[in-house]
Every structure is written in C-alpha cells, then in structure tokens.
Amino acid sequence: xxxxxxxxxxxxxxxxxxxxxxxxxxxxxxxxxxxxxxxxxxxxxxxxxxxxxxxxxxxxxxxxxxxxxxxxxxxxxxxxxxxxxxxxxxxxxxxxxxxxxxxxxxxxxxxxxxxxxxxxxxxxxxxxxxxxxxxxxxxxxxxxxxxxxxxxxxxxxxxxxxxxxxxxxxxxxxxxxxxxxxxxxxxxxxxxxxxxxxxxxxxxxxxxxxxxxxx
Amino acid sequence: xxxxxxxxxxxxxxxxxxxxxxxxxxxxxxxxxxxxxxxxxxxxxxxxxxxxxxxxxxxxxxxxxxxxxxxxxxxxxxxxxxxxxxxxxxxxxxxxxxxxxxxxxxxxxxxxxxxxxxxxxxxxxxxxxxxxxxxxxxxxxxxxxxxxxxxxxxxxxxxxxxxxxxxxxxxxxxxxxxxxxxxxxxxxxxxxxxxxxxxxxxxxxxxxxxxxxxxxxx
Numbered sequence: 405x406x407x408x409x410x411x412x413x414x415x416x417x418x419x420x421x422x423x424x425x426x427x428x429x430x431x432x433x434x435x436x437x438x439x440x441x442x443x444x445x446x447x448x449x450x451x452x453x454x455x456x457x458x459x460x461x462x463x464x465x466x467x468x469x470x471x472x473x474x475x476x477x478x479x480x481x482x483x484x485x486x487x488x489x490x491x492x493x494x495x496x497x498x499x500x501x502x503x504x505x506x507x508x509x510x511x512x513x514x515x516x517x518x519x520x521x522x523x524x525x526x527x528x529x530x531x532x533x534x535x536x537x538x539x540x541x542x543x544x545x546x547x548x549x550x551x552x553x554x555x556x557x558x559x560x561x562x563x564x565x566x567x568x569x570x571x572x573x574x575x576x577x578x579x580x581x582x583x584x585x586x587x588x589x590x591x592x593x594x595x596x597x598x599x600x601x602x603x604x605x606x607x608x609x610x611x612x613x614x615x616x617x618x619x
Numbered sequence: 620x621x622x623x624x625x626x627x628x629x630x631x632x633x634x635x636x637x638x639x640x641x642x643x644x645x646x647x648x649x650x651x652x653x654x655x656x657x658x659x660x661x662x663x664x665x666x667x668x669x670x671x672x673x674x675x676x677x678x679x680x681x682x683x684x685x686x687x688x689x690x691x692x693x694x695x696x697x698x699x700x701x702x703x704x705x706x707x708x709x710x711x712x713x714x715x716x717x718x719x720x721x722x723x724x725x726x727x728x729x730x731x732x733x734x735x736x737x738x739x740x741x742x743x744x745x746x747x748x749x750x751x752x753x754x755x756x757x758x759x760x761x762x763x764x765x766x767x768x769x770x771x772x773x774x775x776x777x778x779x780x781x782x783x784x785x786x787x788x789x790x791x792x793x794x795x796x797x798x799x800x801x802x803x804x805x806x807x808x809x810x811x812x813x814x815x816x817x818x819x820x821x822x823x824x825x826x827x828x829x830x831x832x833x834x835x836x837x
Binding site: 463466467468469470471472474475478479482556560561562563564566567574577578581586587588591592594595598599602603606 | 620677678680681682683684685686687689690693694695696697698771775776777778779781782789792796802803806807809810813814817818
C-alpha cells in the first residue's frame with residue numbers, strides 16, 4: 405500500500421483544481437456568449453422570440469443541474485456525437501450559465517428608464533446601435549454584482565461534473581479518499597480550496613453591491 | 620427513443636418523488652427555524668456568537684453543497700457521528716440552506732421599522748413577545764418571495780443527495796437507467812418530473828403564503 409503524506413494529498417488536489425478553474429472559465433465565457441443570444445431574444449420586440457427565451461430560462465431554472473448534465477452526457481451520443489465527460493461538462497454548464505446570465509442581464513435592461521430607448525431613437529440610432537451604445541453598457545454596469553455572484557455559483561456547480569465522470573477537484577478527492585480513508589481531512593481540504601477560490605469573488609461582489617447602492 | 624419501460628417504472632418514480640418532497644419539507648421547516656435563530660443571534664447575540672454566525676454563513680456559501688454533503692456523510696463518522704444517508708442529507712440540506720436564509724431573514728428583520736418595536740415595548744410587551752408577535756411576522760411577509768425561490772432552488776439541488784444513496788428521485792432514475800439501458804429517456808422523464816415538482820412547489824408556496832401571511836407574492 406502506498407502511504408499518502410499530507411503534501412501528496414494537497415499536491416494532487418491542487419493539480420485537479422486546475423481543471424475546476426478551467427471548466428469554470430470555459431463555462432462562464434461560453435455561458436456569456438450563449439447568454440447574450442438568449443438576452444437578445446428575451447428583450448426582442450417579437451412576442452414569440454420573447455416567449456421562446458422565457459421558456460428556455462424557465463426550463464434551466466426549473467430543473468436540477470445534475471439532470472441537465474446527465475441529459476447532455478447521454479443525449480449527445482444519441483445524435484451520433486462522440487462525447488467525453490469534459491465536453492458534456494462544458495456544454496451542460498454553458499447552457500446552465502446562459503439561462504442565468506440572460507436573466508440577470510435582462511433585469512438590468514428592464515431597470516433602465518424607457519427614456520434611454522427614446523433618447524437613442526431620437527438620436528437616429530438603429531435598434532442594434534441603441535443596444536450596443538446605450539442600453540447594454542448600462543445594463544451590464546448595474547448588474548455587475550449579481551454577475552460576479554453567479555460566477556461563484558458556477559464555480560461551486562462544477563463539483564457536479566464529478567458525477568458524470570469529469571476529473572476535477574471533487575472526483576479526484578473521491579479517489580484520494582478511497583485510497584487514504586481520511587474523508588475528514590480530504591473533504592475538508594477540498595472545501596478549503598473552493599473557499600479560497602470563491603470567497604474573494606464573494607467579497608468583490610459585495611463591494612460592487614455597496615458601491616452600486618451608494619450611487 | 621423508446622418509452623416501453625415507463626409503465627413499469629411509474630411506482631419507482633413516484634416513490635422517489637415522494638422522498639424528494641419529504642426531504643424538502645423537513646429541510647424547509649428545520650431551516651426556517653434555524654435561520655430565524657441565526658438572524659436574531661447575528662443581530663442581538665454576544666460578539667462571539669455574531670462572529671461565529673457570520674463565518675458559518677461565509678463558509679457554507681463559498682463551498683459546494685456536494686462537498687458539504689460528503690464531509691457530513693463520510694467525514695463525520697471519523698468523529699464518531701454516524702448518520703443514516705437520509706438524515707445526513709436532511710442535515711446537509713438544512714445547514715446549507717440556512718446559510719442563505721439567515722441573510723434573507725436578517726434583511727427582513729432590518730426592514731421592519733424600529734418604531735414597531737418601540738410601540739410594542741410601550742404597550743408593555745416583553746422583548747421576546749415583541750420579536751415573535753410584532754417583528755417576525757412583518758419580516759416574514761417582506762422576505763417571503765425570496766424564501767420561496769430559495770426553497771425551490773434547494774429542492775432542485777437535492778438531486779445531489781442521490782450520491783450518498785438516498786432513495787430520492789435522482790437515485791431512482793439512476794437505478795432505472797441501469798436496468799433499462801435507456802439512460803437518456805429515463806433522465807428525460809425524470810427531468811420533466813422535477814420541472815413539474817418545482818412548478819407545483821412554487822404555486823403551492825405562493826398560494827399558501829398568500830393565505831397564511833397575506834403576503835403580496837407573485
């Protein structure tokens with residue numbers, strides 16, 4: 405039997421943390437891109453686009469993320485795509501993130517006075533120009549705190565991808581725990597690593613929130 | 620896509636859904652009580668307690684629920700605390716959710732104007748009566764919508780407790796797909812069940828809240 409020192413455990417966990425970080429970033433960037441598309445539909449002037457986007461958001465916010473990941477993992481191969489846990493994890497979290505980000509940003513767009521749209525139109529701006537130059541910059545600015553808050557949620561959500569077999573922090577810790585039989589120490593360390601990643605972001609979100617309410 | 624297995628699976632799915640409902644019902648009751656105590660303690664308790672609660676909230680909010688669950692289920696036995704899977708799940712869900720609702724309840728308590736307390740004290744109510752009869756009902760009314768969505772979120776997150784073999788909805792789905800080899804179809808059906816559960820739960824909480832608290836919930 406191999407003996408694991410504390411350093412062995414920590415080193416392996418830190419190596420696995422890279423994947424957690426990478427997955428979080430990929431899902432956040434992907435979620436932002438898809439979320440923008442959903443946002444455009446959600447605030448569109450076409451009733452059916454709005455309904456479609458609302459349905460999309462309600463679907464992802466009304467079902468467990470674990471189920472969404474399972475459906476990705478087992479569903480894509482049925483379409484003839486070969487799929488690895490990494491692909492299913494990134495795609496699953498991307499769609500999950502897109503629904504939440506679209507909803508957060510939509511609240512920002514809704515919070516703007518209608519006069520902003522009117523002012524843009526009176527300057528002769530096209531709909532897309534209005535969005536790009538006037539509406540979206542303001543909407544993003546006032547929703548910065550909840551966006552960062554959601555990033556924290558997303559980082560924590562990557563833990564679920566261990567269940568579909570993606571080798572990130574939690575899956576690695578399960579393996580280490582099976583070898584060392586020291587769950588208290590191993591899961592304690594995992595919790596600590598997540599805390600170190602998330603706590604600064606939470607503090608940052610709180611600072612943004614304070615600054616926003618001070619204005 | 621094939622759904623021939625579905626008629627034979629209905630009772631398993633129903634059983635799993637019932638366990639999920641039981642989990643969230645117990646959690647909601649325990650967690651509401653805990654968060655009221657926590658929020659009150661954070662405002663009026665001794666400094667040590669206030670700091671302890673603040674740290675508790677931070678730790679729970681900045682670590683994944685799955686890790687908390689594993690820590691409680693696999694880690695606590697090494698301290699001599701051995702829990703049934705279902706008890707461990709209820710404990711983990713309660714502790715996790717309380718961290719969010721302590722903040723929510725706290726915001727509600729802050730939203731009640733101080734004049735309410737002063738008026739109640741002037742009427743000769745004891746401090747505890749003031750809290751329970753005057754401040755708390757008004758606070759709950761304010762925060763009810765936020766509490767409702769937190770309950771729904773926790774119900775969805777409870778899918779994770781299948782990982783410690785609690786026989787709830789996701790666990791039944793795992794068992795079904797292992798038997799039928801129809802993974803996608805199984806999870807598809809169970810996802811729809813979750814969707815229906817979350818919609819029904821929200822509807823129930825909104826109607827119930829309106830009746831019990833007269834809260835303006837939408």
